[in-house]
Amino acid sequence: MIRSMTAFASGERATPWGTFGCELRSVNHRFLELGVRLADELRVLEPALRERIAARVGRGKLDLTLRLRAPEGGDALQLNPSRLRELSDLAIDLSARFPALRTEFTELLQFPGVLQAQATDPAALQAEALALLDDVLDEFVASREREGGKLAAAIGERVDGIERIAGEVRAMMPAIRAGQRAKLETRLADLAQPADNGRLEQELVLWLQKLDVEEELDRLNAHVAEARRVLKLREAVGRRLDFLLQEFNREANTLGSKSVDARSSAAAVELKVLIDQAREQIQNIE
Structure with a gap:
């Protein structure tokens, strides 16, 4: 949870x-x-x-x-009967020798032990x-x-968005590769000296390999699956999700660095926006 x-x-x-x-x-x-x-x-x-x-x-x-x-x-003060009895017996004993002796009630209450606070049971109090x-x-x-349920829903929406964008990039990659191939072939055709076809094909393959992002997209999908699994765990997952966000960000950076098309560049930017939004939510998770 x-x-x-x-x-x-x-x-x-x-x-x-x-x-x-x-x-x-x-x-x-x-x-x-x-x-x-x-x-x-x-x-x-x-x-x-x-x-x-x-x-x-x-x-x-x-x-x-x-x-x-x-x-x-207040403190629920109580009279101490035994103490009052002792004082009464003492007053009776002294009254014969001191006929003018008078004791005010308020003075009597101030005598130590006459008033006592209600006893407290420490063990019961602590319980x-x-x-x-x-x-x-x-x-x-x-x-x-x-509150965690709301955060999980917000993070889940961002994870869904990441998966959607990864799918869109995967779908557009064949067209991007074809466009880059056509662009390179056009430039080569404009060269004054004809080039060796075998060498051109080799260079073209190397160039397109540098643009390949299939591994990054596969890792993004794996991170999406892991994030959804972690969001269902009944334990503290904040640190684990924070680490996952670092992995998401790494793949988004790689996609951006390999991009040669405005569409994939925009997708990389949108990915980073979603990742940052998810990170803001994850900072609040235990």
Whole structure:
């Protein structure tokens, strides 16, 4: 399945300790490069997060953000009953000796241990974070595949165009060779001194061999077949397609250098245009 390297996905997950928010975005890159921004409580998870992403993403510059928003009502502070009981017993014991002793409620709350934050289960917290990442990764990969399908279709159209032009050049070559032969024979006929027919025929054959592009056309057709095969693979194929484009370009350059006819020259130019268009699309493929 062809995948684009450009994608974005996000999600949220409510937990007893707050709401997780996760964002994952990527752009083109030669290799896999991951930047991570995590809440302090989740920094211990960074190796596991990187491992999960690397298992499903092959290339691209990715940015992962994972944050934890506190629940409504702040940090969900609770009274510590046992601590209050200790303070109450102490106040009763001291009241006989200090009749004027008064304790304000707000002062009581400031006494260490009276208020405590809701206990956090680190293992459960981390499990929730990883579960959210898995959900976001599912959407992220699906987004890459949807965009990859569009890229594959665009590349396939260019490959079809390359095959069409190669066929047109193959069809026109007999007429081009005949025209070049007639042209050369006309020039030889204008020579003041008659030339040896055997030698002329030999030179003519050598000249026409230099113009022959059958091998280049055969290789173009082979590259077309390989490109179509690669586009159907269920793996990262960006580098393989990029190499194939280099081979396409080499054959197009050879066709252009061997051309002695305006029609084949125009075909070589059109081939290079299609190859460049395909290359632009391939730069976005994982």
